[in-house]
Amino acid sequence: MALVNHQTREVTFKIVYAGTPMSGKTTNLSYVHARLDAAQRGDLVSVATASDRTLYFDFMPVTSSQIGGYTTKFALYTVPGQVHYNATRQLVLRGADGLVFVADSTASRLEENLESARSLMRNLTENSTSLQHLPLVLQYNKRDLPEAAPRAHLDFLLNRPEKPFQVFETIAERGVNVFACLNAVSQLVLRQFHETLAGGNPTSPAPSGTTHAGATATIA
């Protein structure tokens, strides 16, 4: 659900980073905050515990250059990964225009990735939305760890819809592929916005994972 303001010539979208607890969602946002031109971003607001675990959400507004005469803004959120923050997660997911699912590549955490993905799917269902209408990219983080599972294992667990999602192998602490992932989900959100206004007819062939309308669209 975009907010289009013709008076100020601004369009605002909401992108949510969801995923496994401690998988690096907040690290993604803090890296973007550190590396984005200060004129293009606001403050990174984090509602966290004393030990820096995300309690409610992290939030950072970012602004892209003008697109078609309109300033395009993205409100970037993370949601807490822990299972017991389900209600919080569901609230923050409301009105989202795009999702990044951050999975932890550590082999011993594959089951947690699966549970987080299932929990996200339940949250979307309860919000009356689905991945058929909501662009999503997958991020396999912590690829530098020696105990990282092979990508094929993560794909087998999380990325088996008819039309696979775009995947980014990242090392968020060092920023590897963090911007590539943000750019990918931003592009998908813009394309989806354009497609919905044009009556569901994409203006050009969609890249892999852009839209899952009519296809099985689920992770896990």
Add this chain to the structure above:
Amino acid sequence: MAGPAAMTAHLTLTPETIRPLLAALESLNNEAEARRVALLHESGLVLAETGEDAHQDHGESGALAAGTFFAACHLARRLGEESFSGLHYQGASRDFLLTAAGPEALLLVVFDQRTRPAIVRACVGKYLPALEAATARLRSAPTQPAAPPASWLPTGPVFRETSPATTDLAAVFHT
């Protein structure tokens, strides 16, 4: 709050739809002698705002206000309160009142010692119907935006990474 149909349509602000919203917000702000009044979407987006401190941030306050509202709402429900409609925070120099404004909007009023909470509440009650009606019009079909041309879609990266010299993640997070 919002139903499935409302979740899919875009919210569109045009000069025609924003005028009654701003008029109601400005009247509320003046009559209540508040410092700032903002109408928020439940997702945290700022729909319209007015007052001396308006536009002071880039949406951070809207996100936090929406989070605060729903956290308080859930707490109230757990405590047995079924009809939660808002909350009042009383600070040393600033107060704020957060209340539901229709099925998918929230109203944030920031005020200080120049006025009293009871006056603010009375003014909110007076202007809520106008704000709810104006908010509902944002979803009506004639205000939905037309499709921009395909050239509207960016061909390059939406965001570009700046030099590595600025990276200090610990400093970013603890300041």
